[in-house]
Each structure stands twice: as structure tokens, then as C-alpha cells.
Amino acid sequence: MLDGEQLSHIVSQACRHYQFSKAIRQRAWVEIDHQALAANIRALKDILAPQTALMAVVKADAYGHGAVKVAETVLKAGASWLAIATLGEGVELREAGITAPILVLGATNTTEEIEAIAHWDLQPTLCNLSQVAIFNETLARLGKILPVHLKIDTGMSRLGTRWEEALPFVAAVHQAPHLNIASIYSHFATADDPDPTTMDQQHQRFQSAIAKLEQQGIPIPKRHISNSAATLHSRNLHYDLVRLGLSIYGVYPAPHLSPKVRLKPVLQVKARITQLKTLPPDTGVSYGHRFITATDTKTAVVGIGYADGVPRRLSNNLKVLVNGAFAPQIGAITMDQLMLDVSHLPDVQVGDVVTLIGTDHDQQLTVDQWANQLGTISWEILCGFKHRLPRINL
Numbered sequence: 001m002l003d004g005e006q007l008s009h010i011v012s013q014a015c016r017h018y019q020f021s022k023a024i025r026q027r028a029w030v031e032i033d034h035q036a037l038a039a040n041i042r043a044l045k046d047i048l049a050p051q052t053a054l055m056a057v058v059k060a061d062a063y064g065h066g067a068v069k070v071a072e073t074v075l076k077a078g079a080s081w082l083a084i085a086t087l088g089e090g091v092e093l094r095e096a097g098i099t100a101p102i103l104v105l106g107a108t109n110t111t112e113e114i115e116a117i118a119h120w121d122l123q124p125t126l127c128n129l130s131q132v133a134i135f136n137e138t139l140a141r142l143g144k145i146l147p148v149h150l151k152i153d154t155g156m157s158r159l160g161t162r163w164e165e166a167l168p169f170v171a172a173v174h175q176a177p178h179l180n181i182a183s184i185y186s187h188f189a190t191a192d193d194p195d196p197t198t199m200d201q202q203h204q205r206f207q208s209a210i211a212k213l214e215q216q217g218i219p220i221p222k223r224h225i226s227n228s229a230a231t232l233h234s235r236n237l238h239y240d241l242v243r244l245g246l247s248i249y250g251v252y253p254a255p256h257l258s259p260k261v262r263l264k265p266v267l268q269v270k271a272r273i274t275q276l277k278t279l280p281p282d283t284g285v286s287y288g289h290r291f292i293t294a295t296d297t298k299t300a301v302v303g304i305g306y307a308d309g310v311p312r313r314l315s316n317n318l319k320v321l322v323n324g325a326f327a328p329q330i331g332a333i334t335m336d337q338l339m340l341d342v343s344h345l346p347d348v349q350v351g352d353v354v355t356l357i358g359t360d361h362d363q364q365l366t367v368d369q370w371a372n373q374l375g376t377i378s379w380e381i382l383c384g385f386k387h388r389l390p391r392i393n394l
């Protein structure tokens, strides 16, 4: 039996939860469609080579989608590995109770980092010979043996030992008693380019480095080289694992790869209209008066701005959806708010939902459209939606 105090605590918690859950859909928010996410995992698994496992790349808070919830969904849907970039991202997943193997894609070099990796059961990337001694010594002190993934630079020129110098690096790890080679991997620089010449060259370098290691009798349990674009490009690139980021979130890495698999966008960005007002002709709108009304103009103020991740550079160039109809954004986008011209929408009301990214009735607005307008990539747009936008998991 609950006593009066326990009961009132439960009731007050429930009220607070109710108020909060109402509040999170009040100003602006991000919706995450977990059914779409799971469907993307299943669709991608269907096109993988039979021996290939799916590693879901959930770094950068799962490309802005919320790492813990995304990890739970993708693991249930068939992913068997996770990849993150920073130790903090790995700790967040472990603290949430996620037990799947986690590859740390970023570099780690200090004893503190190695101790944290061992403590949290993360699997590090080793990039060069100079890391071998500190890893082995730290793990010897801890009395642990750690699975490690060795990065070979085949042409990205970022992390890793260059492919021609792979043998001494991998041999040193092989001889280190506290390090267990879990995989050899590389990363493509141009997999989204319709011209595969550079990707093919990187692939050949990867194959030749692996062949040399095999000639020396060094066992290589797993190899992997493909991101989303390479995975969609060809099964020959799948090896034992593919590291999929963008595609699991339902966004294609390049238009020419869209026929390869049917993906559903996972993320939508929405906000509410907070005020309506009709302005006379020749009225300046927002900072700098970068928009001047030509005629009587019915404007809507929307509660979302550049501090939420709507790039200010889209000012006067953004279109949104209101009740299934397109409306142009006018004037400078401000920190927390932006304005629309809704003169053509007689029924619009304060409180109506504005879709900035996503689907409203039959119409769709995509991160690709923003990326094209801004001369950037969809990855950057997804990662740009800030934490002050609550994530609503559908």
C-alpha cells in the first residue's frame, strides 16, 4: 500500500511529466520516427553481402537524432555494432545500458583515455606505431587485453598509417601481448562521387595492404572500408562490416545512389506560429530590413531561429510548409524566431504547426534541399539542430 506522501509524490511527478510533454511540442521541436529508422536498417541489411554485419554510426548524438534512443532502435532492428567518435559519446551509451560492441572512430593517445576505454568496454582505433607502446603498457598495468581496430590510410589522408607502411604497424600490434587485433579498416574520401576512379584506387591499396599482412601470417578477423555511399555503390566493398551513418537516417549520400535502396527520412523539424499580423506596403521586416513588403502582407512569426539550427544564411531563401501549403520565409532569420509571408493562406491560425524539414500532407522538405541551397552537405545540416529543440521519439 502507498502512503499519502508517496501517492502525492507520484501524482506531482505525473503532472510535471504531463506538463513537460505538452511543453515540448509548444515552441519548436524535432520528431524522430523510429519506425522509419528500423525500416531503413532492415532495407540496408537486405542489400548487404551475406557475411556482412551492420555497424550503425551514432556519433554526434546519432547525427542529431539522439544517440541512446537511436542505438536502442537500430540494435533491435538488426545492427550488431555501433560506432562513435568521442569517448564521451561511448560513455553515454554504456551508462544507458547498451552492451553492443562500440568502435571509437576517433584517435585516443593518453593513459587517461586508454583507462576509460578499458573501463567502459569500448574498442579503440589505433592509427600508428607510436600508440602501440602506451596502449600495451597501460593495459598491462590494468591486467587487461583489449580488442583494437587498426586504421590504414588508403587515400583519405586523415587518421591512419599509410597503406605502404601498414606492415610494421600491424606487426607491432600483433606482437603486443595486451592488444588483440579485432579488425583492419580504412575510409573512403570520394565514395559519393559518381566517378569511382579514386574509390577504386583506395580499394586496391586496401587489398594490397591486406594481402601483405596475410603473406606474413598475421590473422585479420575483420576488414571494413565502406560508409553509406560505398555500401550502396557495390557489394564488392562490403567485407565483414559496413559503417553506416547517413543512410540509416534515411538520407542518400548522393542522388545517383538513390535507386539502390528505399530509405525513409527519420528526422522532422517543426515549430508553431506564435503571432499573425498584416503589414502595410513598404514595411521593413526583421533585422536590417532585408525584406520590404510590396503590398499588404499577412505575416506569421514562428518560434524557431538560428540558435535552434536554422541557418541564418537561409534568410529570405527558406520555404516552409503550413497546413500542407508552401510559405516563403521573409527577412533575416533571428536567434529564436523567423517570419513567414502567409498572405495566400486565409485559414492560418496562431498555434498552427510549421514544418521546416519533413512531410506535411503530400509535400516534403528535405535536408538535401537546405544543403544544396547552402552549398554544404546533408551531414552538416542534420548535426546542426541544437539540443534546445526537444527530440520527440515517435
Ligand SMILES: Cc1ncc(COP(=O)(O)O)c(C=O)c1O
Residues within 6 Å of the ligand: 057, 105, 187, 226, 227, 228, 229, 243, 244, 245, 246, 247, 253
Ligand atoms: C570512419 C567513418 N566511417 C563511417 C562513417 C559513416 O559515413 P556515412 O555517414 O557517410 O555513412 C563516418 C562518418 O563520417 C566515418 O568517419
